[in-house]
Amino acid sequence: MKIKVTVWNEFRHEREEGKPKEIYPEGIHMAIKAFLDSTGEFEVKTATLDEPEHGLTDEVLDNTDVLIWWAHKAHNEVQDDVVEKVHKKVLKGMGLIVLHSGHHSKIFKKLMGTSCNLKWREANDNERLWVTDPAHPIVEGIGEYIELENEEMYGEFFDIPAPDALVFIGWFKGGEVFRSGCCFNRGYGRIFYFQPGHETYPTYYNKDIQKVIINAAKWANPTKKIDRLIAPNIKEPLEKT
Amino acid sequence: MKIKVTVWNEFRHEREEGKPKEIYPEGIHMAIKAFLDSTGEFEVKTATLDEPEHGLTDEVLDNTDVLIWWAHKAHNEVQDDVVEKVHKKVLKGMGLIVLHSGHHSKIFKKLMGTSCNLKWREANDNERLWVTDPAHPIVEGIGEYIELENEEMYGEFFDIPAPDALVFIGWFKGGEVFRSGCCFNRGYGRIFYFQPGHETYPTYYNKDIQKVIINAAKWANPTKKIDRLIAPNIKEPLEKT
Amino acid sequence: MKIKVTVWNEFRHEREEGKPKEIYPEGIHMAIKAFLDSTGEFEVKTATLDEPEHGLTDEVLDNTDVLIWWAHKAHNEVQDDVVEKVHKKVLKGMGLIVLHSGHHSKIFKKLMGTSCNLKWREANDNERLWVTDPAHPIVEGIGEYIELENEEMYGEFFDIPAPDALVFIGWFKGGEVFRSGCCFNRGYGRIFYFQPGHETYPTYYNKDIQKVIINAAKWANPTKKIDRLIAPNIKEPLEKT
Amino acid sequence: MKIKVTVWNEFRHEREEGKPKEIYPEGIHMAIKAFLDSTGEFEVKTATLDEPEHGLTDEVLDNTDVLIWWAHKAHNEVQDDVVEKVHKKVLKGMGLIVLHSGHHSKIFKKLMGTSCNLKWREANDNERLWVTDPAHPIVEGIGEYIELENEEMYGEFFDIPAPDALVFIGWFKGGEVFRSGCCFNRGYGRIFYFQPGHETYPTYYNKDIQKVIINAAKWANPTKKIDRLIAPNIKEPLEKT
Numbered sequence: 001m002k003i004k005v006t007v008w009n010e011f012r013h014e015r016e017e018g019k020p021k022e023i024y025p026e027g028i029h030m031a032i033k034a035f036l037d038s039t040g041e042f043e044v045k046t047a048t049l050d051e052p053e054h055g056l057t058d059e060v061l062d063n064t065d066v067l068i069w070w071a072h073k074a075h076n077e078v079q080d081d082v083v084e085k086v087h088k089k090v091l092k093g094m095g096l097i098v099l100h101s102g103h104h105s106k107i108f109k110k111l112m113g114t115s116c117n118l119k120w121r122e123a124n125d126n127e128r129l130w131v132t133d134p135a136h137p138i139v140e141g142i143g144e145y146i147e148l149e150n151e152e153m154y155g156e157f158f159d160i161p162a163p164d165a166l167v168f169i170g171w172f173k174g175g176e177v178f179r180s181g182c183c184f185n186r187g188y189g190r191i192f193y194f195q196p197g198h199e200t201y202p203t204y205y206n207k208d209i210q211k212v213i214i215n216a217a218k219w220a221n222p223t224k225k226i227d228r229l230i231a232p233n234i235k236e237p238l239e240k241t
Numbered sequence: 242m243k244i245k246v247t248v249w250n251e252f253r254h255e256r257e258e259g260k261p262k263e264i265y266p267e268g269i270h271m272a273i274k275a276f277l278d279s280t281g282e283f284e285v286k287t288a289t290l291d292e293p294e295h296g297l298t299d300e301v302l303d304n305t306d307v308l309i310w311w312a313h314k315a316h317n318e319v320q321d322d323v324v325e326k327v328h329k330k331v332l333k334g335m336g337l338i339v340l341h342s343g344h345h346s347k348i349f350k351k352l353m354g355t356s357c358n359l360k361w362r363e364a365n366d367n368e369r370l371w372v373t374d375p376a377h378p379i380v381e382g383i384g385e386y387i388e389l390e391n392e393e394m395y396g397e398f399f400d401i402p403a404p405d406a407l408v409f410i411g412w413f414k415g416g417e418v419f420r421s422g423c424c425f426n427r428g429y430g431r432i433f434y435f436q437p438g439h440e441t442y443p444t445y446y447n448k449d450i451q452k453v454i455i456n457a458a459k460w461a462n463p464t465k466k467i468d469r470l471i472a473p474n475i476k477e478p479l480e481k482t
Numbered sequence: 483m484k485i486k487v488t489v490w491n492e493f494r495h496e497r498e499e500g501k502p503k504e505i506y507p508e509g510i511h512m513a514i515k516a517f518l519d520s521t522g523e524f525e526v527k528t529a530t531l532d533e534p535e536h537g538l539t540d541e542v543l544d545n546t547d548v549l550i551w552w553a554h555k556a557h558n559e560v561q562d563d564v565v566e567k568v569h570k571k572v573l574k575g576m577g578l579i580v581l582h583s584g585h586h587s588k589i590f591k592k593l594m595g596t597s598c599n600l601k602w603r604e605a606n607d608n609e610r611l612w613v614t615d616p617a618h619p620i621v622e623g624i625g626e627y628i629e630l631e632n633e634e635m636y637g638e639f640f641d642i643p644a645p646d647a648l649v650f651i652g653w654f655k656g657g658e659v660f661r662s663g664c665c666f667n668r669g670y671g672r673i674f675y676f677q678p679g680h681e682t683y684p685t686y687y688n689k690d691i692q693k694v695i696i697n698a699a700k701w702a703n704p705t706k707k708i709d710r711l712i713a714p715n716i717k718e719p720l721e722k723t
Numbered sequence: 724m725k726i727k728v729t730v731w732n733e734f735r736h737e738r739e740e741g742k743p744k745e746i747y748p749e750g751i752h753m754a755i756k757a758f759l760d761s762t763g764e765f766e767v768k769t770a771t772l773d774e775p776e777h778g779l780t781d782e783v784l785d786n787t788d789v790l791i792w793w794a795h796k797a798h799n800e801v802q803d804d805v806v807e808k809v810h811k812k813v814l815k816g817m818g819l820i821v822l823h824s825g826h827h828s829k830i831f832k833k834l835m836g837t838s839c840n841l842k843w844r845e846a847n848d849n850e851r852l853w854v855t856d857p858a859h860p861i862v863e864g865i866g867e868y869i870e871l872e873n874e875e876m877y878g879e880f881f882d883i884p885a886p887d888a889l890v891f892i893g894w895f896k897g898g899e900v901f902r903s904g905c906c907f908n909r910g911y912g913r914i915f916y917f918q919p920g921h922e923t924y925p926t927y928y929n930k931d932i933q934k935v936i937i938n939a940a941k942w943a944n945p946t947k948k949i950d951r952l953i954a955p956n957i958k959e960p961l962e963k964t
Binding site for chain 3: 884
Binding site: 111115117120125153161164173174187229234236237 | 353354356360475
């Protein structure tokens with residue numbers, strides 16, 4: 001059975017004239033959908049900020065195993081009730097992959113409980129993503145590191161809880177490092193934050209980056225989803241006698 | 242220099258007739274203040290829900306190294322802007338000790354990012370708190386376990402992120418277990434969740450429980466506090482050449 | 483492709499007259515082999531202490547994806563060079579499932595780096611194994627807890643490194659708790675320690691216990707195996723320019 | 724009361740003609756002793772490989788709260804029984820700080836359970852040590868990063884268990900990253916691995932590096948030491964009735 005993935009994209013940059021539109025004429029979400037589709041292992045839908053309910057209706061969310069989230073400059077336009085719904089879905093088991101500037105999205109900050117602040121610089125830094133957990137399913141098929149000719153620099157201190165698994169550490173030519181691939185378990189949900197993917201670089205066409213996102217979508221696919229969060233009050237002791 | 246502790250209490254149960262009032266006539270906060278005071282190592286203030294701004298004005302928070310939080314039935318009456326302020330303070334370095342039913346407080350849920358749900362039963366269970374990290378500063382002076390004749394049962398699954406250190410696991414006579422003493426690092430703040438302390442039992446008069454809270458207040462005392470959360474944009478590469 | 487599992491058993495208790503022989507007439511390894519075989523997903527071999535090289539020749543190890551280890555009273559008879567070989571295999575990717583009294587095996591202690599000491603008592607305690615990570619693949623198909631009418635008590639403090647995932651906490655009627663299901667990542671290998679399985683109880687006929695071991699064997703199946711441990715000296719900087 | 728620190732050094736490089744001798748004429752151990760002494764908070768002794776029992780007699784170890792370990796080219800000359808004794812001491816509570824090439828010492832590998840392999844290159848790389856846990860006591864008084872003009876490159880993948888706290892990530896000009904400051908809890912002992920300190924660079928004269936080692940010695944100072952490792956068999960259930 002195919003894993004149901006919904007790729008959510010802010011989709012603002014790519015509708016204005018400029019680099020992002022040149023690189024991703026149909027939007028970042030369509031580029032991600034394309035490589036996921038090509039594997040034949042996913043049933044991929046997309047949703048964007050300017051659709052009603054941001055495209056994340058109950059029906060869409062009920063039919064999503066793994067949600068991918070790209071956003072940058074309009075985090076505050078995401079309605080709180082949609083964030084609330086996505087949050088509950090993650091705790092009930094839906095996987096979540098947060099890409100690049102999604103670190104400052106409402107949903108990621110709500111799940112982390114911290115500011116998720118970081119250092120950054122737009123300067124065409126060369127980045128090298130080093131694998132620090134080589135047996136993790138997310139790096140299956142990846143070598144010792146991934147090379148990106150140009151990326152936006154994201155640097156430490158990254159204000160997140162210590163990840164449950166640290167899969168990548170990024171090296172930037174300008175002198176910084178970053179915990180670039182981080183796994184978090186929250187409730188029944190599995191979350192992967194992955195740093196690369198600035199809108200002015202063709203990062204999502206890189207085969208290794210694609211492979212990581214494909215692997216992450218499989219890893220985040222829930223083993224179990226639950227219907228409601230409320231834990232029952234146990235009135236009687238479990239003890240038999 | 243003394244550690245500045247503010248003990249925050251909902252202080253509703255103890256103002257009605259009944260067990261809590263009998264056990265804690267001046268309120269749980271005053272019982273906690275008393276044993277902290279007796280060490281001579283803390284400067285202790287208290288604050289309660291029904292004071293203006295819940296007693297947590299900027300001045301109070303600016304003068305708090307470690308905040309202790311007890312609450313039970315009025316979590317929803319805590320104003321969101323106060324929760325927001327306390328949250329920021331923790332990320333900037335203020336220590337936080339969350340007691341018992343405080344697991345469902347707005348501030349704890351906001352810091353954890355999960356539902357913090359658990360199982361529970363009021364049945365005078367006997368509890369035994371086993372030490373699972375015997376070299377942790379929080380259990381200095383504590384033996385292999387702490388015995389409580391009666392406690393409210395709190396049971397797994399406890400929906401929290403995996404703690405950064407697991408210090409106690411609770412055993413309940415009725416057949417359950419619980420991650421009863423959990424350390425979390427969030428931002429610059431150190432958080433300790435400690436399960437015992439139901440309002441109908443004299444738990445906070447137990448010498449071992451007092452010792453744990455005293456140790457936790459020292460452990461959570463910040464090594465460093467920061468003034469603002471915003472990370473600077475670095476415009477120039479750090480690289481010298 | 484089937485996962486290649488080798489079930490290693492000390493196989494001493496079951497060859498003497500007594501309870502273990504009555505319960506496991508062909509040995510614990512054969513009982514484990516039987517339920518693994520019944521799934522059709524594994525290619526299962528067995529090996530025992532008194533075979534030459536303890537049945538763990540290079541050929542056997544080269545054809546093992548996941549090794550299961552049960553042992554109790556003859557840990558010291560396991561030859562150091564075999565332990566050395568198994569250790570290297572785990573670091574190169576072979577999965578390892580250590581059962582019950584295997585906590586004191588040479589291989590487990592070597593991988594943990596600690597004494598792996600614990601408390602214990604043979605007293606037909608009733609045990610309840612509570613799930614503390616309900617979305618973990620190892621507990622797929624398992625309810626909130628597993629009930630065992632009788633087990634040997636294993637109690638905290640259990641001297642292990644903090645596990646990378648804590649999947650079960652055991653409750654014992656006599657008053658103790660135990661970190662009963664623990665995942666560890668070491669090198670490229672995935673290790674699962676699972677506490678139940680004293681030789682005088684029919685634990686390995688329990689359907690839930692079988693399900694956990696089946697799940698664990700899939701979880702520990704390596705995504706990647708490496709040929710040699712030696713990391714290369716990099717003489718030239720990776721930097722292009 | 725002063726913390727009793729023993730600085731152990733292989734002390735071979737510095738007795739031959741060459742860079743190490745020029746930089747550390749009395750040995751690396753004496754350079755470390757000097758800055759620890761200057762704080763007035765430690766009682767510092769030294770011990771070296773070529774002394775009888777490598778200078779680590781029972782009396783010395785019984786009077787050591789924190790052991791610091793520098794070694795490089797003679798790991799195999801350290802006697803196994805001394806390693807065994809140090810290992811037991813750590814599990815009983817003695818702190819251990821392992822410096823630089825000590826990653827391949829017998830004692831560190833025994834405590835980690837992994838190969839502790841890494842990448843390396845001697846090429847006068849510029850290193851920047853980024854703080855990834857800014858509220859950790861080990862980085863008290865340290866800024867966002869420590870700059871080292873020259874260090875030997877140590878690179879990922881570093882084959883260690885996931886650390887209990889990751890305090891520093893190193894950036895190397897040549898293109899690599901490294902988990903350079905790692906805390907591990909083993910038994911009652913606290914262990915800190917700190918990567919800088921190649922014998923051909925004056926790293927241990929750097930004020931920030933000194934500050935980190937001073938902080939680490941305080942952090943690793945045991946809250947509790949135990950006399951013996953053996954856990955008692957509990958014959959009677961703890962339950963009262």
